[in-house]
Amino acid sequence: MQQSNRLWRKGVVAVIAGAVVLTLGACASSSNDAGATASASSKAPLVIGASISLTGDFADSGKAVKRGYDLWAAEVNAKGGVLGRKVTMKLVDDASSPTQVVSNYQNLINRDKVDLVFGPFSSLLTVPASQVAKRYSYAFLEPAGGGPKVFAQKLDNLFFVQPAPVVKSGDVFADWILSLPADKRPKTAAYTELDDPFAQPIAENIRTRFEAAGIKTVYQQVYPAETQDFSAIMAKVVAANPDVLVGGTQNEDAYAQVKTLVQLKFSPKFMFLSNGANSPLEFPTKVGPQNTAGIMSAGDWFPGSTAAGSAGFEAAYIKANGGTADTIDNSSAEAFATGQLIEAVAAKTGKIDNATIITSLHQGEWPTVLGNLSWGADGAPSGSFNLIQWQNGKLVPVFPAATAKATPVYPKPNWGG
Amino acid sequence: MHALIQGVILGILTGGVYALMASGQTLIFGIMKVVNLAQGAMVIMAAYLSYQLFTTFGMDPFLAIPITTLLMFGLGVGVELLFLRPLRREDKSELSLLVTFAIALLIEGVLSVTWGTTYRSINTTYANSSWTLWGYQITVVRFWAFVLSLVALGLLFWLLNRTRFGRAVRATVQNPESARLLGVEAQWVSALGFGLGAATAAAAGSIYGLLYPFTPGSHYDLISRLLSIVVLGGLGSVGGAVIAAVIVSTSSAIVAATISPAWSEMTFFVILILVLLIRPQGLFGSVNRGAI
Numbered sequence: 001m002q003q004s005n006r007l008w009r010k011g012v013v014a015v016i017a018g019a020v021v022l023t024l025g026a027c028a029s030s031s032n033d034a035g036a037t038a039s040a041s042s043k044a045p046l047v048i049g050a051s052i053s054l055t056g057d058f059a060d061s062g063k064a065v066k067r068g069y070d071l072w073a074a075e076v077n078a079k080g081g082v083l084g085r086k087v088t089m090k091l092v093d094d095a096s097s098p099t100q101v102v103s104n105y106q107n108l109i110n111r112d113k114v115d116l117v118f119g120p121f122s123s124l125l126t127v128p129a130s131q132v133a134k135r136y137s138y139a140f141l142e143p144a145g146g147g148p149k150v151f152a153q154k155l156d157n158l159f160f161v162q163p164a165p166v167v168k169s170g171d172v173f174a175d176w177i178l179s180l181p182a183d184k185r186p187k188t189a190a191y192t193e194l195d196d197p198f199a200q201p202i203a204e205n206i207r208t209r210f211e212a213a214g215i216k217t218v219y220q221q222v223y224p225a226e227t228q229d230f231s232a233i234m235a236k237v238v239a240a241n242p243d244v245l246v247g248g249t250q251n252e253d254a255y256a257q258v259k260t261l262v263q264l265k266f267s268p269k270f271m272f273l274s275n276g277a278n279s280p281l282e283f284p285t286k287v288g289p290q291n292t293a294g295i296m297s298a299g300d301w302f303p304g305s306t307a308a309g310s311a312g313f314e315a316a317y318i319k320a321n322g323g324t325a326d327t328i329d330n331s332s333a334e335a336f337a338t339g340q341l342i343e344a345v346a347a348k349t350g351k352i353d354n355a356t357i358i359t360s361l362h363q364g365e366w367p368t369v370l371g372n373l374s375w376g377a378d379g380a381p382s383g384s385f386n387l388i389q390w391q392n393g394k395l396v397p398v399f400p401a402a403t404a405k406a407t408p409v410y411p412k413p414n415w416g417g
Numbered sequence: 418m419h420a421l422i423q424g425v426i427l428g429i430l431t432g433g434v435y436a437l438m439a440s441g442q443t444l445i446f447g448i449m450k451v452v453n454l455a456q457g458a459m460v461i462m463a464a465y466l467s468y469q470l471f472t473t474f475g476m477d478p479f480l481a482i483p484i485t486t487l488l489m490f491g492l493g494v495g496v497e498l499l500f501l502r503p504l505r506r507e508d509k510s511e512l513s514l515l516v517t518f519a520i521a522l523l524i525e526g527v528l529s530v531t532w533g534t535t536y537r538s539i540n541t542t543y544a545n546s547s548w549t550l551w552g553y554q555i556t557v558v559r560f561w562a563f564v565l566s567l568v569a570l571g572l573l574f575w576l577l578n579r580t581r582f583g584r585a586v587r588a589t590v591q592n593p594e595s596a597r598l599l600g601v602e603a604q605w606v607s608a609l610g611f612g613l614g615a616a617t618a619a620a621a622g623s624i625y626g627l628l629y630p631f632t633p634g635s636h637y638d639l640i641s642r643l644l645s646i647v648v649l650g651g652l653g654s655v656g657g658a659v660i661a662a663v664i665v666s667t668s669s670a671i672v673a674a675t676i677s678p679a680w681s682e683m684t685f686f687v688i689l690i691l692v693l694l695i696r697p698q699g700l701f702g703s704v705n706r707g708a709i
Contacts, residue, residue: 060535195679223678226638228629231427232673232681235420252536252630262545263556264423286538286630288545417545 046085046352048073048342049092049108050118051129056096061331062121065144066091067321068335069118075316076339082346087339090114094125101125105132116354118338121331123147123166123198130158139357140379141341143334147197151378157358158379161338162300163370165380167201169298170246172387173272174209176399176408177244184410186243186270190219192233192257193248202274203248210244218242227253234260244270251276255286262291262415269411272296278388280326280395290416292390294409299388300370301333302397304405308367309340326394337368344368371403421674423553428670430559432663433566434624438639439646439658440573441617447590447653448610451501451513457640458524459615463489463622464539464631465532471539478539478623479565485619493615496520497608521636528633538630562624569620570659576613577655586610590653645689650699657701664688 050069053062073087081087090112094101101120108114109132117133119126119142126145130153133140140158142150146166150158164171177185191207193200200222211217219240221233234257237245245268247257254276261267271294277283278297301307303314303325313336314325344367345360346352365372374382387399391406398408442456463485467478470485500520504512546557577583588596589606597603625631646665650657665685673681692699 057534060533221678224682226682227678228638229427229431229670229673232420232424232670233678235423235427235674238423239420255538255630259545263547264554265547265549286540288540291545415545 043084045088046082046116047088047090047112047114048116048118049090049105049112049114051094051101051104051108051120051125052091053096053121053125054093056094058096058121058125061144061329062096064329064331065121065335067317067329068143068332068337069339071313071317071320071332072336072339074320075312076343082343083350083352085352094120096122096125098125098128101129102132105129109133109136109138115352116342116357118335119143119145121145123150126150127153130155133157137354139354139361141338141357141361143338144331148201149197151380154378156362156377156379157354159341159361159375160379160381161334161341161368161370161373163373163381163383163385166198167205169385170202170206170248170272170274171209172298172385172399173246173296174206175384176387177215177270178209178213179399185213186215188216188218188240188242189244189246190237190240190242190268191217191221191246191248192237193220193222194227194250194253195222195224196248196250199248199250199253199274201248203246206246206272210246215244223253228256230256230260231264233257234264234266237261238264238266242268244268244272247271247273247276249273249276251279251282255283258287258291258295262287262417265415267412267414270296271412274298277390278330278395280328283390284393288416289393292393293416294390294412296387296389296398296408297395298385299330299395299397300385301328301330301337302386302388302395303328305369305371305397305403307369307371310369313369333369337370337373340368341366341373419552421671424670424674425667426553426555427559428667429663430556430563431628431670432666433563434621434628435642435646435666436659436662437566437569437617437621437624439643439650439662440570440655441614441621442643443647443650443653443655443658444573444617445611445614446647447655448586449497449501449513449607450510451517451611452510452644453611453614454514454517454640455496455520455524456614456618456643457636457638458521459489459493459618460622460625460639461631461633461636462524462528463619464626465528465537466619467623467626468532468537468539471541477541478627479561482565482569482620482623485623486616489619489622490612490616493612493618494608496615497611501611502604502608521640525633525636532633534632534634536630536632537626539626541627544627558627562628565624566621569617570655573613573617573655582606582609642685645685648689648699649692651701652699654699654701657699661700 052066053059069089073089076082077086092104094104117138120129121144123145126142127149130140134155134157141161143161146160146162189210191203193203219237254273277295278299284292317328345357349356349360365374376382386397386403388395389398389408391409396406397403398406438460442453445451445453466485467481470476470481471478500516543557547554585601585606588601589603593603646661647658650661665688669681669684672684
């Protein structure tokens with residue numbers, strides 16, 4: 001009893017201490033809105049802060065984002081900076097943790113007094129981070145948080161720097177299929193969907209459109225993230241014999257689906273995988289280059305794109321990081337585009353403060369390496385992805401016609417084995 | 418029906434690989450009364466070793482098995498000498514849970530630092546090949562994985578039943594006190610037995626890497642499956658582990674084909690709970706300290 005009493009007292013002290021800290025924090029923040037306006041003289045460096053996952057689960061993608069940010073900063077500085085101000089990127093590691101990301105943005109804004117902030121990697125980290133940015137009225141341009149929860153916050157300072165929200169990335173496949181003459185369209189469809197907010201809804205959106213157009217669903221299966229063995233699922237796909245297979249996939253499950261279909265010797269006439277198949281390097285190494293032909297996916301940036309600054313980005317990336325254009329991760333291109341938007345706002349308005357960025361980006365279309373971008377009030381982009389297809393061992397955009405570099409190949413060629 | 422039979426064929430073939438992993442686990446328990454929570458991590462470690470041998474030297478994972486097995490055998494003996502031997506006899510079983518879990522985390526950390534946290538897979542030229550038999554597909558990798566698991570299990574049985582070392586192991590399992598009185602060096606049997614358990618993990622790991630992509634964190638999934646197989650078979654019974662592995666992986670394939678793949682992962686644990694309720698000693702475990 002004595003002990004529990006003491007514990008209780010300790011608890012009360014802790015709660016009071018916590019409350020005091022929070023109140024002080026709130027006071028500090030209300031007096032700190034000055035961060036939203038550029039306080040430094042016009043030739044002081046433009047300091048942009050961002051939290052990046054350099055360790056933990058998102059480390060690989062986080063590093064790709066970092067390469068994009070750093071490359072943009074180097075490129076813009078080579079041209080004399082933004083409105084004459086040299087850009088300095090202040091990037092801190094969040095270890096892929098949604099709590100660390102909050103402290104990081106609070107430190108960047110309050111302690112380091114950065115001029116602008118860019119987003120972290122993943123929707124998981126973008127949601128809490130964008131709340132911090134909102135509290136201090138910072139514009140929050142983020143290249144990698146496109147899940148429904150990000151837009152459900154209805155933040156007017158948030159801009160997702162990709163052509164469309166993630167769940168709509170597959171709509172372009174439905175657009176293309178439904179643009180085919182009726183006798184060329186598939187009659188039956190199977191859907192294999194990973195139980196994940198970034199995978200399943202993509203396939204479900206396509207299914208809704210297909211069913212409305214009279215394409216019959218012959219098999220639909222949601223599988224959990226732990227699924228390792230796809231033999232049973234794919235055996236059922238084979239038994240259902242669909243014309244088109246739509247996979248709401250991430251990466252490993254996409255590779256496994258393809259490999260299992262090759263083993264089961266079944267090649268559907270059309271095959272779309274929401275993710276995994278859009279990875280130019282990983283996909284052919286994981287499934288074998290001879291098995292990629294005809295598989296479709298969705299993407300925003302691609303090598304050889306004619307979008308604004310894309311050729312320059314491609315060349316600069318290869319110069320800085322080595323490799324070939326095919327090895328460039330889309331996350332790097334999206335991060336680069338985030339910087340391009342800052343440049344574009346500065347060029348158009350002659351100002352570079354958070355309020356100007358927020359009001360400007362809500363109007364009109366903005367050219368980037370991903371194409372022209374525009375946003376709704378909740379920060380969801382209003383464009384669409386490109387339909388990309390594997391042809392002769394390369395990923396090429398095939399639809400819509402405006403950005404296409406080749407015509408779609410169908411029916412899908414058989415597996416190479 | 419076709420999908421069901423196809424699923425069962427692949428389930429049985431996969432069962433062989435699980436049998437190999439679980440036999441090492443149950444062997445370690447039989448000899449030392451240690452529940453080795455690091456067995457899954459050792460499997461994954463061996464998968465990484467084969468991956469490295471494959472990417473650097475182009476060595477086929479099946480051919481890499483002797484190398485990984487020897488390396489992991491050495492590691493297993495080392496782990497026993499360094500971490501498990503110092504534990505006091507009376508609370509060894511309880512403390513070993515913590516120690517082996519710590520070893521699992523240590524291995525996971527080392528693998529993450531060395532190879533990163535993205536998925537790796539071993540893509541041999543025959544990774545996607547399959548034979549057609551009466552309209553059913555038998556994948557080449559799984560077939561050979563099954564055959565090799567049987568060979569490795571056969572070797573293990575031979576070692577336990579036909580060699581002096583095997584006799585010493587069985588004697589230690591049945592009655593460590595008497596075994597020691599008769600001149601069996603129980604300490605060495607423990608070290609070598611743990612090494613042997615690690616060696617089976619190594620052989621299974623090379624094969625696992627061929628079948629599935631893996632990350633350093635893959636061992637959590639594995640260990641929970643292995644524990645349910647070992648408990649189903651009866652703790653300490655190698656034969657029981659083999660049969661349990663085939664039962665579990667076949668029934669999970671049947672559930673995936675007939676009900677839903679979402680439930681197939683659950684099958685392991687449903688079977689485990691049923692066994693614990695109906696026959697707590699497992700299918701082949703005896704109530705007394707028994708033979709392997």
